[in-house]
Amino acid sequence: MHIVAVLALDRVVPFDLATPIEVFSRTLLPSGRPGYEVRICGASPEVDTGAFTLRPPFGLGGLDDADTIIVPGRDANPPVPAEVLDALRRAAARGARIASICSGAFIFAETGLLDGLRATTHWVGAAELARRHPAIDVDPDVLYVDNGQFLTSAGAAAGLDLCLYLIRRDHGSAVAADAARLSVMPLEREGGQAQFIVHDQPPTPRGSALEPVLAWMEENCAKELTLEDVAAYAGMSTRTLNRRFREQTGTTPLQWLLRIRVRRAQHLLEATAYPVDRIAGEAGFGSPTAFRERFKRVVGTSPHAYRASFR
Incomplete structure (x- = not known):
């Protein structure tokens, strides 16, 4: 035996x-x-x-x-x-x-x-x-x-x-x-361990010049923000903005923005009964298809499967 x-x-x-x-x-x-x-x-x-x-x-x-x-x-x-x-x-x-x-x-x-x-x-x-x-x-x-x-x-x-x-x-x-x-x-x-991971943002040094920029990005993540939009709000060139982000957060402005959007989508899937297409818009994704693809890539499962597990 x-x-x-x-x-x-x-x-x-x-x-x-x-x-x-x-x-x-x-x-x-x-x-x-x-x-x-x-x-x-x-x-x-x-x-x-x-x-x-x-x-x-x-x-x-x-x-x-x-x-x-x-x-x-x-x-x-x-x-x-x-x-x-x-x-x-x-x-x-x-x-x-x-x-x-x-x-x-x-x-x-x-x-x-x-x-x-x-x-x-x-x-x-x-x-x-x-x-x-x-x-x-x-x-x-x-x-x-x-x-x-x-x-x-x-x-x-x-x-x-x-x-x-x-x-x-x-x-x-x-x-x-x-x-x-x-x-x-x-x-x-269905899916893997990724769906259980808490996708927090990388720590930002207290008093960092980026703190107000990060807060503004989170408040406006549902809008169609471009790198130029973020740089204009920060009062920097896009090159300087990218460099500061790399130095202080370890990632790029657009990657940071995508993580904020995925995190917001997770919250909406858990806490609301909104259709997935509406959540795509509320979280700032350009289309439901783009949302589903990005969500699957980051979380490891589909929005519908995530909602079934965590709502």
Whole structure:
């Protein structure tokens, strides 16, 4: 039988720990037999989750013959014990499949096994993962990434998406669909993690000469503003305006304006029943088609799907 070992370390996130235990342990094959044997493996006899203390039935030796190893996230990402990293490397060398949930990617990354590969984690920690491990191509927009032997997923519910995906890989869509129904979860969710990211503007230094310009742009974002319009309000040439924006915000005036418009559109989709075409105009997009294309590019899903999820 396929053995799934779930790694439990101090400060493990209980949700991330419980998700693979529940999903895999309740998966049944068409014959009625269990699809998986699930083990909880700890680096110590007792694991402090913060909310409670856990006594894993297996130590790290439980990873030695596991077919799949799940690495849940941890709060605050404390140092990873060397013996844990060694156990994961040994498992990888013999061909075990390893998958992380949420900030478990930080543990996974410490092994070096993700170097040169694409990976993801919770969008809040994506930039930090990329900073700590520049050899990893961190994608903050997706729900999970499959590199074959090594997989990573975004935060919380994305761990459930990953588990269902693994079941489908192992046993086919029918078994995975049954597991999804038990979890009251679609087998595949539309869009990626990008739709959950809060698209704030880059910080502007307090007292910056651009502050009144940025406020004016936000107030007037529904109008057809051009670079020349913004430069005229700022009392600068377009070249100087672009340079100041780059220096103080890290982006261009028009990119800043587009982000303001997308953010306003998100608010209108969440808080009103306006038709999408009206929201396109209220947010300052030239046409509904341009709005839909830009929204999909930034948020990762369509305006209709976003509204269905968040209104």
